[in-house]
Amino acid sequence: MAEIYLKQLAHSYLPHPQAPSDYALKQIDLTWEDGKAYALLGSSGCGKSTLLNIISGLLHPSQGQVLFDGQDVTQLPTEQRQIAQVFQFPVVYDTMTVYDNLAFPLRNRKVDEATIKTRVQEIAQLLEMSGDLKKKAQGLTADAKQKISLGRGLIRQDVAAILFDEPLTVIDPHLKWLLRMQLKALHQKSQRTMIYVTHDQTEALTFADQVVVMYDGYVVQMGTPQALFERPAHTFVGYFIGSPGMNVLPVQVAGRQVSFHDQTLYLPQSYTPAPNTSLALGIRPEFLSLHREPTFNSIPVTIQRIEDIGRHKIVRTAFQDLIINVIVPDQVAVSPEYTYLSFDAAHIHLYANDWLITAEDTL
Amino acid sequence: MSTVATSSIAPIKKSRFSRQGIVMTVYLVFLLLPIYWLINMSLKTNEEILSTFSLWPQHLTLDNYIKIFTDPSWYSGYINSITYVVLNTVISITVALPAAYAFSRYRFLGDKHLFFWLLTNRMAPPAVFALPFFQLYSSVGLFDTHIGVALAHCLFNVPLAVWILEGFMSGVPKEIDETAYIDGYSFTRFFTRIFMPLIASGIGVTAFFCFMFSWVELLLARTLTSVAAKPIAATMTRTVSASGMDWGVLAAAGVLTIIPGALVIWFVRNYIAKGFALGRV
Amino acid sequence: MNKTWNNKAWWMVLPVVLLVAFSAVIPLMTVVNYSVQDTFGNNQFFWAGLQWFEEIVNSERFHDALIRQFIFSAVILAIEIPLGIFIAMNMPKKGWAVPVCLVLMSLPLLIPWNVVGTIWQIFGRVDIGLLGASMKALGIDYNYTQNIADAWITVVVMDVWHWTSLVALLCYAGLQSIPEAYYQAARIDGASTWAIFRYIQLPKMRGVLLIAVLLRFMDSFMIYTEPFVVTGGGPGNATTFLSIDLVKMAIGQFDLGPAAAFSIIYFLIILLLSWVFYTVMTHLDKQGQKS
Numbered sequence: 026m027a028e029i030y031l032k033q034l035a036h037s038y039l040p041h042p043q044a045p046s047d048y049a050l051k052q053i054d055l056t057w058e059d060g061k062a063y064a065l066l067g068s069s070g071c072g073k074s075t076l077l078n079i080i081s082g083l084l085h086p087s088q089g090q091v092l093f094d095g096q097d098v099t100q101l102p103t104e105q106r107q108i109a110q111v112f113q114f115p116v117v118y119d120t121m122t123v124y125d126n127l128a129f130p131l132r133n134r135k136v137d138e139a140t141i142k143t144r145v146q147e148i149a150q151l152l153e154m155s156g157d158l159k160k161k162a163q164g165l166t167a168d169a170k171q172k173i174s175l176g177r178g179l180i181r182q183d184v185a186a187i188l189f190d191e192p193l194t195v196i197d198p199h200l201k202w203l204l205r206m207q208l209k210a211l212h213q214k215s216q217r218t219m220i221y222v223t224h225d226q227t228e229a230l231t232f233a234d235q236v237v238v239m240y241d242g243y244v245v246q247m248g249t250p251q252a253l254f255e256r257p258a259h260t261f262v263g264y265f266i267g268s269p270g271m272n273v274l275p276v277q278v279a280g281r282q283v284s285f286h287d288q289t290l291y292l293p294q295s296y297t298p299a300p301n302t303s304l305a306l307g308i309r310p311e312f313l314s315l316h317r318e319p320t321f322n323s324i325p326v327t328i329q330r331i332e333d334i335g336r337h338k339i340v341r342t343a344f345q346d347l348i349i350n351v352i353v354p355d356q357v358a359v360s361p362e363y364t365y366l367s368f369d370a371a372h373i374h375l376y377a378n379d380w381l382i383t384a385e386d387t388l
Numbered sequence: 389m390s391t392v393a394t395s396s397i398a399p400i401k402k403s404r405f406s407r408q409g410i411v412m413t414v415y416l417v418f419l420l421l422p423i424y425w426l427i428n429m430s431l432k433t434n435e436e437i438l439s440t441f442s443l444w445p446q447h448l449t450l451d452n453y454i455k456i457f458t459d460p461s462w463y464s465g466y467i468n469s470i471t472y473v474v475l476n477t478v479i480s481i482t483v484a485l486p487a488a489y490a491f492s493r494y495r496f497l498g499d500k501h502l503f504f505w506l507l508t509n510r511m512a513p514p515a516v517f518a519l520p521f522f523q524l525y526s527s528v529g530l531f532d533t534h535i536g537v538a539l540a541h542c543l544f545n546v547p548l549a550v551w552i553l554e555g556f557m558s559g560v561p562k563e564i565d566e567t568a569y570i571d572g573y574s575f576t577r578f579f580t581r582i583f584m585p586l587i588a589s590g591i592g593v594t595a596f597f598c599f600m601f602s603w604v605e606l607l608l609a610r611t612l613t614s615v616a617a618k619p620i621a622a623t624m625t626r627t628v629s630a631s632g633m634d635w636g637v638l639a640a641a642g643v644l645t646i647i648p649g650a651l652v653i654w655f656v657r658n659y660i661a662k663g664f665a666l667g668r669v
Numbered sequence: 670m671n672k673t674w675n676n677k678a679w680w681m682v683l684p685v686v687l688l689v690a691f692s693a694v695i696p697l698m699t700v701v702n703y704s705v706q707d708t709f710g711n712n713q714f715f716w717a718g719l720q721w722f723e724e725i726v727n728s729e730r731f732h733d734a735l736i737r738q739f740i741f742s743a744v745i746l747a748i749e750i751p752l753g754i755f756i757a758m759n760m761p762k763k764g765w766a767v768p769v770c771l772v773l774m775s776l777p778l779l780i781p782w783n784v785v786g787t788i789w790q791i792f793g794r795v796d797i798g799l800l801g802a803s804m805k806a807l808g809i810d811y812n813y814t815q816n817i818a819d820a821w822i823t824v825v826v827m828d829v830w831h832w833t834s835l836v837a838l839l840c841y842a843g844l845q846s847i848p849e850a851y852y853q854a855a856r857i858d859g860a861s862t863w864a865i866f867r868y869i870q871l872p873k874m875r876g877v878l879l880i881a882v883l884l885r886f887m888d889s890f891m892i893y894t895e896p897f898v899v900t901g902g903g904p905g906n907a908t909t910f911l912s913i914d915l916v917k918m919a920i921g922q923f924d925l926g927p928a929a930a931f932s933i934i935y936f937l938i939i940l941l942l943s944w945v946f947y948t949v950m951t952h953l954d955k956q957g958q959k960s
Contacts (some may be wrong), residue, residue, distance in 0.1 A: 083853050104859040116854040118868045129868075133859035177858060411759040412766075416773055419830065422792045423776065425799045429791065437797050483688055486681035494678035502682065504947050509693050511943045513891035515912035516932040519919045520696030543692040546685055606783045606894050607916075621781040635797065642784045649779025650772070657771045660838055 027094040027107070027185035029057040029080060029218070034089030036075055042087065049075045051242045052089065057186070057220065062212045064233035065222045066265070072242045073222045077188050080220070081108045093185050104133075109178035110188040114195055115170035117162040123149075124158040127176045134181070148176045151211060168196045168204065175208075179215065186218035193228070205232060226266050238262045254309070255372075260379045263307050269339060269350045272313070276306045278375060286345055288324045292370055294384030302377040310352040312372035315340065315363035323367040331359060342366055423646065430639035437635050452640035462641065465620035468534065469603065470648070472617065475538035477598040480545040481591065488553035489579070493562065506547040514607045517543065522611050532616045537609050541602045548601065549594045556590025557583075593659045596652060603649060620645060697936075703929035721930035731931065733906065734914040738890060741910060745828050745889040750882060752829065753836025758870070760841050774834040786898025789827040793899070813900060817907040824896045824908050828889065836881045843874035883946045890939070911935055 035052040042048055050072045057063060065073050078084040080091060082103035090099045098106050109130075118126050127145045136144075149155045152172045157165070162173060171192060178187045189208075193201045209232060212219050223229050229236050230250045237247045238261070245259035246252075250266075257263035263271030276285045280295045283306055290306075298304055316323065326342040326349065340351040340359060349366065353359045375382050429437055430452050431445040440446065456462040490496070491503060521540055522531070530536030564586070568578040584591065610622040624641045653660070704721055725731050756774075761767050777785070793813050795801040804811035813823040847869060855865045871878075893912035896902070902909035902917070909917070915935060919928035 078853075081853075081857060083856065103853075103856040108857065110853070110857045112850040112854060114848065114850055116848075116851050118872075120868060120872045129860070130858040133861065133864065174854070177854075408759045408761065411756070412761070412770060415756055415759075416770070419773060419777055419834070421799065422788045422830065425792050426788050429797070441797070441802055443799075479688070483684040487685040490678035490681035493672060494675040495672045496674070496676045496678040496682075499678075500951075502686070504944070506685070506689060507947055508940055508943045509689055511887050511891075511939050511946070512693070513893070513912050513915075513935060513939060515891070515893050515915045515919075516700065516936050517692075517696050518916060519925070519928065520699035521692075523699060524696050539688070540692055542688050546689050550685060600779055604779065604781045606781060611920075621783050624783065624787065635791065638787065639791065642780075642787055645781050645784050646776065646779070650776060653772055653775045653779060657768050657775075660771060660775055 027218075028059045029186060030092040030095070031055045031057075031080075032090040032092060034079065034086050034091065036079060036084065036086045036088075045242075048087075048242055050079070050086075051244075053244045055237070055244060055247065057218060058235075059218055060216045061218060061234045062209075062232060063218070063220045064229035064236045065220055065239065066224065066226060066229040066236055067239035068224055068265070071239045073224075073239055074190060076239070076244075077110070077190055077220065077222055080186070081110045081188055082106045083110075107181075107183050107185040108188065109181060109184045109186075110190065111171075111174045111178050111192045113191045115167060115174050117165070117170045117173050119161075119163040121162055122158065123154060123160050123162055123165075123173060126162050126173050127158075127180055130177050130181055144180055144182070148180050151179065151214070152176050152207075168200045171196060171204070179211065179217075184217065186220060189219065189221040191222055191224070208232065226268075230266075236266075238265065240265075256374065256381070257307065258381045260305060260307060260376050263309070263374075267309060267311075269310055269352075271307045271309050272349045273376070274306045274347055274349070276304055276375075278304050283373075283375070285347075288344075290322050290324075290368055290370065290373070292373060292375075292384075296375055296382060296384055298375070298377045298382055305376045305379070307374045307376055308368060308372055310339070310350040312369040313349070313351040314357075314367045314369070315342070315351055315353065315359055316365045316367055317363055319365050320367045322370055323365040325364055326366045327364065328361045331361075426639050426642050429635060430643045432636055434634060434636050449636075452636040453644075455637055456640055456644065462620075462623060462637075465618055465623035466644065468613070468617045469609075469619040469621070472534040472537040472541070472609070472619070473599055473602040475534055476541045476545055476602045477595050479538060480542055480549045480598045481595055483542075484546055484549035484553055484594070485579075485584075485591075488550045488557055489583070491550065491554045492557035493565070503550075506550060510544050510547040510551070512543070514544075514605065518607060518611045521608060525612055531612060532614045532618075534617045537612050537617055537619070538602075540608045540612055541605060543608075544605075545598045545601055549598055552594045552597060553587070553590055556587045556593075560586050589659055593656055596656045596659075599652060600649065603645075700929045700932050703925045704933050707926055721926045722934070725927055725930045725934060730906075730914065731934075734909055734911050737907075737909065738911045741825075741892070742886055742889045744825055745832075746882060746885060748825070748829055749833045749836050749885055750878070753833050753881065754840050754874070754878070756833065756837040757840035757844055757874075758866075760837070762845075771838070774837060777831050778834060780831075782894035783898050785827065785831050786895040789823060789830075789895070790899045793823050815904055817904055820900045820904055820908050823899060827895055827899065828892070831895065832885060832888070836885060839877040839881045840874050843877040844870060847873045879949055883942075883949070887939070887942065887946070890942070 031053055033052055033054055034050070035048055036050040037048045039047050045051060053076075065076065067073050075084065079086050082091075082098070082101060082105075086099065090097050092098065093106070118129060121129070124145055127148055128141045131141045131144060145158070146155065149158055152175065154169070154172060154176070157169070162170065165173070175192070178184070193204060196204060205228065208219075208221075221229070221232050223232075234249065235247060236250055236253055238245050238253065238259075240259060240261040243259075246257065246262050248256075248258075253262055253266050257266070257271060260271070260273050263273065274285055276283045278296050278298055280297070281292045283290050283292060285306070315328075319325070324344055326344045328340060328342050329348075330341040332339045332341070335355075337355055338353045338359060340353055342349050342351055344366070351366065428444060431448055431450070433447060433449050433451065436442075436445065436447055491499065517540075525531045525536050525540070530539065560583070564582065565578065568582050573582065606619065606621045609619045613619065613622065620641065624638060624645075705718060706716060707720070760770055780788070792798045792800045793811075795805050795812060801811060801813075810816075811819050813819045851869050852865065855869055860868070891912055892910055893916065896908050896910060897913050897916075900908045902913045906914075915928060915931050918924050918931060
């Protein structure tokens with residue numbers, strides 16, 4: 026058990042990286058607290074797996090350090106780190122039985138057979154595989170194999186963290202739910218640090234206490250699911266989390282006023298963005314409302330489509346060439362005559378070059 | 389931290405790389421040294437070969453090659469070899485394609501036994517067939533003809549071709565055939581337009597192996613020919629015994645037999661292993 | 670794959686059957702015919718029954734050749750299989766070196782077999798060969814034409830040179846099919862290099878390795894041209910393997926009856942081995958389909 030600290034870490038697959046684009050993982054400074062469940066979220070190719078492999082030691086970073094409880098393990102090979110990892114595709118040792126598969130990590134570490142036996146039985150019980158211990162691993166189904174991979178990760182008691190690299194990719198959808206619930210329960214029982222890589226926001230938000238969002242090699246935000254929803258630190262977080270994602274409109278900013286095209290909105294705070302940056306306003310569809318008459322902070326729009334998805338309606342509106350999505354709660358009326366779009370100013374965020382900027386003063 | 393590495397490569401991999409380099413270098417040197425020696429000798433005169441021992445030619449000469457290319461009894465050997473090898477490859481592939489398809493897609497009366505029987509022919513020692521082949525091919529007038537040797541080599545190349553192709557074809561999902569029939573393709577059109585392009589690499593590999601095994605085989609080729617279709621390899625052995633010690637020309641002829649294979653192998657380099665595994669990797 | 674039952678498929682197989690039958694069945698019948706007859710020349714044949722078979726089976730000459738053959742094949746396998754695995758594990762996995770290695774390694778496989786013999790015949794000669802001359806320079810008394818041990822060593826080294834690449838290429842193909850995640854998982858599990866070999870690489874190579882073993886066994890069992898060119902079966906009969914002995918008998922001495930009986934016994938041994946090969950292969954294919 027340990028706290029993992031990534032100190033000024035960056036990685037490039039090129040021998041002599043120069044431009045920032047040469048880096049698969051841009052410099053980060055990140056702490057993973059002991060015993061928490063983390064999700065590492067991002068689209069494919071954003072550097073998730075790179076980060077994971079650096080933590081597990083399969084990859085050695087170009088710069089920076091990896092510290093487990095303050096101890097530098099950067100150059101320590103995988104097998105000497107207390108890390109377990111479960112991969113996208115189930116890895117089982119075909120010629121061994123399920124029992125031997127589970128016992129393998131312990132045997133390699135010269136644990137005595139009696140201890141191994143009790144551990145294997147515990148883990149098998151946890152995975153609900155006690156009856157299969159004598160079977161050959163080769164003939165099992167994909168999800169049973171993935172459970173074995175999982176079991177091999179859990180079997181060692183000394184691991185600092187268990188890393189999951191999209192472990193449910195090959196699992197049938199109806200089993201995915203089940204396995205995810207089991208995983209969540211396992212986390213609560215074992216109190217191990219778990220880092221779960223995924224590109225599926227639902228998976229991330231349901232599994233994790235803390236979600237780390239990555240984009241283009243950057244760790245753009247680390248926070249609770251709620252924080253990611255309410256205060257996206259980067260427009261990508263806004264887009265990626267939420268359905269539909271945050272609306273992002275290019276704007277000009279002057280103090281408390283933001284303007285786009287011929288419209289002006291008033292903010293509760295004042296901003297002074299750096300010159301020559303591209304500015305944008307972000308607001309989640311949940312914090313927009315539609316009205317028949319103009320109200321404070323509203324703009325005229327046309328309604329393109331109203332989609333009723335049960336719990337609420339998603340309204341697609343257009344302002345000139347901009348498309349803005351609005352979520353209208355079930356009990357609130359909406360029809361094509363509701364042509365004034367009102368902004369909840371408290372939930373407007375401003376982004377300079379896609380990164381969230383903070384206000385100077387509060388009114 | 390006992391293990392210290394300065395680069396981004398894991399220490400384990402780093403040390404292995406150099407060991408790999410050494411092993412492969414030693415092995416490749418072992419493979420190439422005899423071939424190098426052959427090339428070395430082919431560029432020397434007989435006098436030099438016999439009088440001085442040197443790692444490279446002191447008096448570089450192309451005379452040995454010139455002799456081969458100007459003497460019909462030498463170069464016709466090459467033409468003969470290439471003729472029957474190409475004939476054999478074409479025949480083998482042509483008959484093996486439908487058969488391999490049948491084996492990969494259908495069950496039929498005696499299929500397993502038939503497949504086994506074909507296999508035994510691949511495994512049959514050519515020495516067993518040398519004498520009866522001589523008599524059979526003489527009696528039907530195929531002795532000392534290109535087609536005769538090509539047919540004889542079919543004995544081991546056709547089973548091999550069926551086998552490799554069957555391996556590749558089994559890798560193509562059956563649904564593709566069914567979809568094509570639903571789309572109204574006739575069998576021949578489906579086979580030539582859709583199926584063959586799908587296993588193009590398999591056909592290439594099979595052709596390569598037919599070429600190769602026909603090219604390297606000598607016992608049957610020599611038994612079945614005397615003058616008109618005599619393969620280059622046989623020309624070599626006979627010239628040696630006749631003229632005694634013409635080492636330079638012998639070496640040059642040897643070098644020239646390596647070249648066609650070396651050229652062909654470049655085209656199938658990524659499929660060699662799969663072919664040797666009979667399409668079953 | 671579930672195959673449909675269709676006897677019309679015979680039409681597709683027919684050309685192959687006819688072609689191979691022409692070259693296999695008729696000659697084989699000729700051999701059988703000779704094997705039970707005796708001749709005093711002038712194409713006069715007499716029924717000889719199983720006389721030739723008895724003669725061959727009981728002849729010391731055949732026994733010796735058979736024993737030499739089995740020793741040779743065993744030695745070949747014992748060297749080429751482990752060496753091939755070792756080479757395969759050291760082959761580069763990516764980059765420019767891969768095609769270079771593949772092509773250079775395949776080179777010996779593509780040389781006509783008698784040229785292989787010629788190369789080693791020259792290479793090993795004390796007067797003009799690099800190997801022989803080097804041995805002489807090192808003060809080792811090496812002469813493959815007179816010394817039995819030297820002849821064997823030369824023939825074995827030649828076969829290793831000729832065929833180890835085949836084993837290595839097969840194993841390489843097997844190794845290439847192992848996903849990177851297996852190695853990563855093994856490192857996480859703390860597996861030693863030996864454990865990785867034993868539990869990941871070897872199981873994944875099992876299929877190709879079997880093909881390699883069987884192919885090498887068969888082909889070494891039928892070897893003729895290469896040792897014949899190098900040693901001519903000598904010194905004495907030290908390197909006279911089954912095929913060499915058979916050709917000597919059939920073409921050299923024109924002993925048709927015994928040679929034919931020899932052929933048939935030889936062929937039956939091969940048939941038995943083929944059957945083992947085939948059974949193992951089909952068994953493997955079935956297993957492959959299951960997983």
